[in-house]
Amino acid sequence: MSHRTPSELREEAKRILEEFTGMEKIRAKDRIAIPQQEMPSQDPHARNANMYEVTYGYFEEQARVEAERCLQCRNAPCVEGCPVRIDIPRFIKHAAEGDYAASLAVVKEASLLPAICGRVCPQENQCQEYCTVGKSLKDTFRSVSIGRIERFVADWGAGLHGLPDDRLDEPNPLPPSARVDTPVITASGGPDSSGVRDVPDVKPPTGKKVAVIGSGPASITVAADVRREGHDVTIFEAFHKPGGVMIYGIPEFRLPKRIVEEEIHTLEEMGVEIRTNFLVGQTRKLKDLLEKDGYDAAFIGTGAGLPRFMSIEGENLVGVFSANEFLTRSNLMKAYDRDRAQTPIYHPRRVAVLGGGNVAMDAARTALRIGAEKVYVIYRRSRVEMPARAEEVDHAEEEGVEFLLLRNPTRILGDENEQVVGIEVLDYELGEPDESGRRRPVPIAGSESVIDLDTVIVSIGNDSNPLITRTTPELEANRWGNITTDDNGRTSMDRVYAGGDIVLGAATVILAMGEGRKAAASINRMLAEDGNHVTGPAAEQGVT
Amino acid sequence: MEHTILEKRQLSEQVYMMRIRAPLIAEAREPGQFIILQVDTDFGERIPLTIADADAQSGWICIIFQAVGGTTMKLAALREGETVAAVLGPLGHPTHIERVGHAVCVGGGIGVAPLYPIAQALKAAGNRLTVIVGARSKELVILEDEMKELADELIVVTDDGSYGRKALVTEPLRELCEADAMPDLVVAIGPPVMMKFAAETTRPFGVRTMVSLNTIMVDGTGMCGGCRVNVGGETKFVCVDGPEFDGHQVDFDNMMRRLASYRAQEEHARHECLAEARAAELERETHESQNTV
Ligand SMILES: Cc1cc2nc3c(=O)[nH]c(=O)nc-3n(C[C@H](O)[C@H](O)[C@H](O)COP(=O)(O)OP(=O)(O)OC[C@H]3O[C@@H](n4cnc5c(N)ncnc54)[C@H](O)[C@@H]3O)c2cc1C
Ligand SMILES: Cc1cc2nc3c(=O)[nH]c(=O)nc-3n(C[C@H](O)[C@H](O)[C@H](O)COP(=O)(O)OP(=O)(O)OC[C@H]3O[C@@H](n4cnc5c(N)ncnc54)[C@H](O)[C@@H]3O)c2cc1C
Ligand code: SF4
Ligand code: FES
Numbered sequence: 008m009s010h011r012t013p014s015e016l017r018e019e020a021k022r023i024l025e026e027f028t029g030m031e032k033i034r035a036k037d038r039i040a041i042p043q044q045e046m047p048s049q050d051p052h053a054r055n056a057n058m059y060e061v062t063y064g065y066f067e068e069q070a071r072v073e074a075e076r077c078l079q080c081r082n083a084p085c086v087e088g089c090p091v092r093i094d095i096p097r098f099i100k101h102a103a104e105g106d107y108a109a110s111l112a113v114v115k116e117a118s119l120l121p122a123i124c125g126r127v128c129p130q131e132n133q134c135q136e137y138c139t140v141g142k143s144l145k146d147t148f149r150s151v152s153i154g155r156i157e158r159f160v161a162d163w164g165a166g167l168h169g170l171p172d173d174r175l176d177e178p179n180p181l182p183p184s185a186r187v188d189t190p191v192i193t194a195s196g197g198p199d200s201s202g203v204r205d206v207p208d209v210k211p212p213t214g215k216k217v218a219v220i221g222s223g224p225a226s227i228t229v230a231a232d233v234r235r236e237g238h239d240v241t242i243f244e245a246f247h248k249p250g251g252v253m254i255y256g257i258p259e260f261r262l263p264k265r266i267v268e269e270e271i272h273t274l275e276e277m278g279v280e281i282r283t284n285f286l287v288g289q290t291r292k293l294k295d296l297l298e299k300d301g302y303d304a305a306f307i308g309t310g311a312g313l314p315r316f317m318s319i320e321g322e323n324l325v326g327v328f329s330a331n332e333f334l335t336r337s338n339l340m341k342a343y344d345r346d347r348a349q350t351p352i353y354h355p356r357r358v359a360v361l362g363g364g365n366v367a368m369d370a371a372r373t374a375l376r377i378g379a380e381k382v383y384v385i386y387r388r389s390r391v392e393m394p395a396r397a398e399e400v401d402h403a404e405e406e407g408v409e410f411l412l413l414r415n416p417t418r419i420l421g422d423e424n425e426q427v428v429g430i431e432v433l434d435y436e437l438g439e440p441d442e443s444g445r446r447r448p449v450p451i452a453g454s455e456s457v458i459d460l461d462t463v464i465v466s467i468g469n470d471s472n473p474l475i476t477r478t479t480p481e482l483e484a485n486r487w488g489n490i491t492t493d494d495n496g497r498t499s500m501d502r503v504y505a506g507g508d509i510v511l512g513a514a515t516v517i518l519a520m521g522e523g524r525k526a527a528a529s530i531n532r533m534l535a536e537d538g539n540h541v542t543g544p545a546a547e548q549g550v551t
Numbered sequence: 552m553e554h555t556i557l558e559k560r561q562l563s564e565q566v567y568m569m570r571i572r573a574p575l576i577a578e579a580r581e582p583g584q585f586i587i588l589q590v591d592t593d594f595g596e597r598i599p600l601t602i603a604d605a606d607a608q609s610g611w612i613c614i615i616f617q618a619v620g621g622t623t624m625k626l627a628a629l630r631e632g633e634t635v636a637a638v639l640g641p642l643g644h645p646t647h648i649e650r651v652g653h654a655v656c657v658g659g660g661i662g663v664a665p666l667y668p669i670a671q672a673l674k675a676a677g678n679r680l681t682v683i684v685g686a687r688s689k690e691l692v693i694l695e696d697e698m699k700e701l702a703d704e705l706i707v708v709t710d711d712g713s714y715g716r717k718a719l720v721t722e723p724l725r726e727l728c729e730a731d732a733m734p735d736l737v738v739a740i741g742p743p744v745m746m747k748f749a750a751e752t753t754r755p756f757g758v759r760t761m762v763s764l765n766t767i768m769v770d771g772t773g774m775c776g777g778c779r780v781n782v783g784g785e786t787k788f789v790c791v792d793g794p795e796f797d798g799h800q801v802d803f804d805n806m807m808r809r810l811a812s813y814r815a816q817e818e819h820a821r822h823e824c825l826a827e828a829r830a831a832e833l834e835r836e837t838h839e840s841q842n843t844v
Contacts, residue, residue, distance in 0.1 A: 247592045284639040312774035332775035349596040351816035
């Protein structure tokens, strides 16, 4: 696919929009015939050497045109596919009419983090998989681009939508999310968007205190929903910066840090206290928070931060990293900014990334951006089975990542200094489908071959971090270490709730957010019931 | 949380002691645990340092560190009353302290600092305590007085013989193992080579030997795997499974190689730090000479 410039895409959208102006009624057939609006993005040859956001987001004209593709189905099958059941046709209708404020308000009824979800949700497996337009075109990838419209209205709300006119004619313009006052590779921006941040109303203080552990999307959602009811909320985060995987894992070029920081800032403005460098279980036991420090409830949203390794020979050689380590160095510690960051990052030249998920794509594309000459993604199954968002796989390929599919590493080879020099892989072919319907890859005997490399990034998934369960014997977990909860997010421990990856295993931002909503509702319910018969001394003092 | 530096002392040419305000960590910590700190949370590195001592009542922890590279040099440049930007802890498992009979604590160089709280706890548990303190030369011997007060027997060795006995720590350790009353437990902390050879020394005698590993770390919470080591053929994460392991099981050669992964970049950072310090010094000198003119 050749790269189309932002101006070309905008002109096309303008033309289409003109055709429709003044039209009384657009027939479904005509809507389906409207070409799907392509996401404007940085040129692949330029972007693979910078950390700025790859995509620019729709121009206003594009958002309108794409919104016109929606058939406003009565039964709205798309909503069924949305984990938090956003009223999709309604928000799209407002967008088509140009009432973005109303559109955003509809999204926000169900989703707390639209700017983030619009960017990172696997829409092709959610809403867009069920979209009638995609079905009639017999191609999910041509469904209404619900996620891109969602992102547009969210960015509009933050004043970050569409490439500004004065950047349009530049050879490779900076995305709207990049701050102009920073040099080529930027440290993330601050909470100073030109848009208006609407800080949700907070009810009068109840005197109740809730501890929220971790600061990923599940925790952010709980903090907001619980704080709104007037309870005091403290977030405890192990790292020196809040945001969870969205800060330490997902790179700037896919999810600009300022967007996450903006959400955190909103929480602070609502009066949520954030304590970083606080590892619950070590700095203080969960039990002590509840029994000694006066928290009336706790939510555990500590994520799935325990990198899996493959248990193959050579995994501890110099030059082998978990994707978590590689990405944390680059994102959280800003090691890509070699002039300023104190944290070193390996200088990779020839890299193999093992795995096929979002994490693998992020690692591969980060490796390119910090100067690798050759980056392979080695994956056991075929391309359609890759769990990564389709768009990220496409982007990675455009940027020059090479996919070695149906191949699996058998050992990592090192030299006399235990430095990685290569990887041995075995070829696979697709066999019969397994229970999940995916065709099981089977190894082809004797097909080993060796690829020369100096760096291997293991990216085959994460298990739950056992720190909290290990230090809190009262908490029940399943055999994978995931905390078990009931339908309301309640754990086996009184007044303790959990949600997100620590419950689901490595999942998604939207599911974490959905879990957070559910848990927050039960926490609020429990605290309201408490309030009927008990009033703590704090309530009388009216703590704010 | 303000982590104010309450006291700072230079113990030897490159070694500093700091008492830092950190009430929660002081309350929770046990011997053998460590912290991760940052001098600057924007671009700064996260580095692990052992909690050498602490007082829960007054809410401070004590660290003893050697200024070897970028971050430790920046830390050493902070003054009393200033604050450390971020302190996370206590991390890792505490040392398993029990009454074994005769415990021998072997510390090499800066390793004497993390050894101190363990020696303290072993003594308090009722063990007979022998401490071997080793350093390259006289100026680098630290915590001698503190250890002397604690130990039933203190042996000081230096590589160059400028103080105590001219020997490596492994020599007195071997002699202790060869004696009739063999040690029941050895705890060795120091540079990886030293720990490796201490473990080799005790191996033929079958004396249980614990080492505290100082691998590269990023998060210190088990999330990155950067700190992983081979212990008895299994991969362990030092920050959450350790930092102490059975020295006879650790693959030290692999650990040392992994420690050197970023050598070139660390050198660069160190040189920049030295250059910056030198520049600041020159500026001060120029300033002073101008003032006197
Ligand atoms: C590289 C990468 C790319 C991804 N890409 C996508 C994507 O494109 N789309 C998508 O939907 N999902 C993606 N995911 C998955 C998604 O990020 C997670 O599902 C989601 O962030 C989980 O949210 P959470 O709230 O459960 O916790 P997390 O985001 O994991 O945050 C947990 C936080 O808790 C902190 N913590 C842990 N233990 C403690 C403790 N004891 N005390 C205090 N704090 C603690 C951690 O430091 C962390 O900050 C990706 C994940 C990774 C790693
Ligand atoms: C659990 C743990 C406890 C520790 N406790 C202490 C302590 O109490 N006091 C103390 O001074 N140090 C301690 N260390 C080592 C300390 O973390 C490193 O010295 C520090 O990270 C160096 O950072 P830097 O940026 O100043 O130097 P860098 O630029 O990172 O390194 C400078 C030089 O030191 C070497 N080096 C780097 N890291 C280590 C390391 N972990 N061990 C040995 N050499 C290293 C490098 O190879 C290089 O030659 C501990 C390490 C761990 C893992
Ligand atoms: S299924 Fe597609 S066309 Fe129908 S309402 Fe949803 S987004 Fe619009
Ligand atoms: S330091 Fe990251 S897992 Fe141990």
